[in-house]
Amino acid sequence: MGEPGKPHCGCCGGGEALTEAAACPACGQPGRSVPLRTLQALLAHHSDEALPEGPWRFCDSPACEVVYFGDRAAPVFRKNQLTVRVGIKETAPPHPLCYCFGHSEESLRAEWQATGRLESVESLRVAVKEGRCRCDVKNPSGACCLGDILKAAKAIRTR
Ligand SMILES: [Zn+2]
Numbered sequence: 001m002g003e004p005g006k007p008h009c010g011c012c013g014g015g016e017a018l019t020e021a022a023a024c025p026a027c028g029q030p031g032r033s034v035p036l037r038t039l040q041a042l043l044a045h046h047s048d049e050a051l052p053e054g055p056w057r058f059c060d061s062p063a064c065e066v067v068y069f070g071d072r073a074a075p076v077f078r079k080n081q082l083t084v085r086v087g088i089k090e091t092a093p094p095h096p097l098c099y100c101f102g103h104s105e106e107s108l109r110a111e112w113q114a115t116g117r118l119e120s121v122e123s124l125r126v127a128v129k130e131g132r133c134r135c136d137v138k139n140p141s142g143a144c145c146l147g148d149i150l151k152a153a154k155a156i157r158t159r
Contacts, residue, residue: 005047022057025076031057038142040070044083058141062088067140080156097152098124098145099138105152112156121153 024031032135034056035076043051059066067086079086086118087095087104094104103120112118127133135144 004044022055022069024057024059024061024064024066024069026066027059027061029059029060029061029064029126031069032141034058034068034142035136037137038140039077041137042075042082042084042140043068044081060088060141064089082140084138084140097149098133100133100135100145101127101139103149108149108152109156118153118156121149123147 003071022031023029036051036054036056038058039051039056051104052070054070054074056068056074058068065080066076067079067082067089070076079089084099085094085096089098094106096102096104097108098104101120101124108118108120111120124133124146128144133144136142139145140157
């Protein structure tokens with residue numbers, strides 16, 4: 001699997017378990033670890049100020065504006081400070097699911113309605129397996145989107 005030393009996007013390993021309490025300062029929900037390189041890749045105008053090393057967390061509460069937070073001294077980043085839409089925090093379409101290949105809830109639903117199939121999900125599964133995804137620098141959560149995609153696909157198929 002993958003080249004040694006190359007960061008894996010987490011598809012197979014899943015997210016890191018949270019070892020210490022790290023709650024979002026805005027909504028109080030615990031956040032999942034997110035690599036520094038994800039913030040560096042997705043934050044707009046980050047270059048003028050050096051980002052602290054972290055640890056950084058991703059808040060996945062749909063109603064919360066905060067996307068990234070760190071320890072008490074670290075700045076907090078809200079969704080309007082990212083260069084991409086955070087699908088889970090958006091109420092209006094499109095809701096991006098896969099940032100590497102551009103799939104959204106809406107695109108999957110449209111494919112299902114047009115063809116009765118979800119080929120894009122199958123090709124995504126292959127792409128992830130072959131390591132062709134860059135979720136760590138494309139997906140705001142820094143984690144692989146495959147789980148979210150499969151969940152969305154299941155919801156679409158069973159509707
Ligand atoms: Zn939050």
